[in-house]
Amino acid sequence: MNMEAGIGSSDYTELDEGNARRRRMIIVASIMALVLVVAGVVALRVFRKPAAPVTDTAPGITVIVPGRHSVTTEIPAVGNISARxxxxxxxxxxxxxxxxxxxxxxxxxxxxxxxxxxDRSVQVQQAASLAASIRQAQADADLARSQLERARKLVSNGFVSKADIEQKEATLDSANARVAVAQAQYKQQQAMIGRLxxxxxxxxxxxxxxxxxxxxxxxxxxxxxxxxxxxKMELQAHLSEADLARIHVGSPAFVTPVGTTMKVAGEVWQISPVIDTNTRQGTVRIALPFNKALRPGGFAAAEIGGGVGDVPLLPESAVLSDQKGNYVYLIGPDNRAVRREVKVGDVDDRGVSIISGLTGREQVVASAGAFLNPGDKVKPHLAPSPR
Missing domain, CATH: 2.40.50.100 (RNA polymerase II/Efflux pump adaptor protein, barrel-sandwich hybrid domain)
Structure with a gap:
């Protein structure tokens, strides 16, 4: 049997249309897949975060080497005014x-x-009585002297014995002694009256x-x-051991009483030879001339000249403070921050003078120290020191 003979032209037409639909579906599916792949690649490129480059995260810090500078120091103090x-x-x-x-x-x-x-009325009467005693004793002494003189004239004629002469001499000496006692008592009473x-x-x-x-x-x-x-007045102020070492007898000072703006010139006239073991302070006494504004018992502030010295100078931004006191950050040999306690002195347009804690050869963080902690790693950049 001939199979082709049983298939008509309409059957071929239907077969071709089915194949065409399948090809179109495959093409559409391929295009969609291609679109999805392209979209995925684009999305990866757009939204993918670039890898962070490997860099050093240590922050850059400006540091200075302060050196040492000649400054005229003034030591502030407070205390009480008293009579010198x-x-x-x-x-x-x-x-x-x-x-x-x-x-x-x-x-x-x-x-x-x-x-x-x-009141001396009683003592005056006692003095009068003693004055009368003097006169009485003096009269007795005068009589004894006269009797002795008469007896001496008669002794050569034998009317008076030598023993009588000796007795009259003793009587005169006794009378003179009573005069001296009465006079001493009178002077004593006069002195007692004077002391009233x-x-x-x-x-x-x-x-x-x-x-x-x-x-x-x-x-x-x-x-x-x-x-x-x-x-004469004075101001007694208490200073630390370090401040006492910076002043001497004769150091100038200016004292400002509370409630005034006046400055009374004086000078240090005595420095305590001992230090209080509890407060670690000593007393300095500033001699002051008379001034109506200086009232004993009053409170006053003083500026004591500590002389000229070579000390490190830092910008104010380099000096930090907390409950422990003033401090700065130094940069160690491994570029790590190190805390150093310091004692500050005067402040002028050149900066803050550092009395103790630094030699001047250290690398000191000039600013941003408040954001550091001991041991932090930094990248130091050297800047000129203050002049």
């Missing part, structure tokens, strides 16, 4: 009732000037008065007056 020589004045004698007070605080007095007077005047031991300024007329005073009484010798 504060003289307490009290009762020198037996005391009694005060009848007059002759001065007020703020008065100037001379050495030996009477400040107050104590409360007198200033020195010329100066009366600071306080603690007595009124009618008050009974004695040797156990507190100081009745306080006198500043010559009106």
């Amino acid at each position: 020589r504060d003289m307490p004045v009290g009762v020198a004698g037996e005391g009694g009732t005060v009848v007059r007070v002759l001065v007020e605080p703020g008065d100037w007095v001379k050495a030996g000037q009477s400040l107050a007077v104590i 005047d409360i007198r200033s031991p020195t010329a100066g300024l009366v600071l306080t008065r603690a007595v009124e007329a009618g008050q009974t005073v004695g040797v156990q009484s507190q100081a009745l007056f306080r006198v500043a010798e010559g009106g």
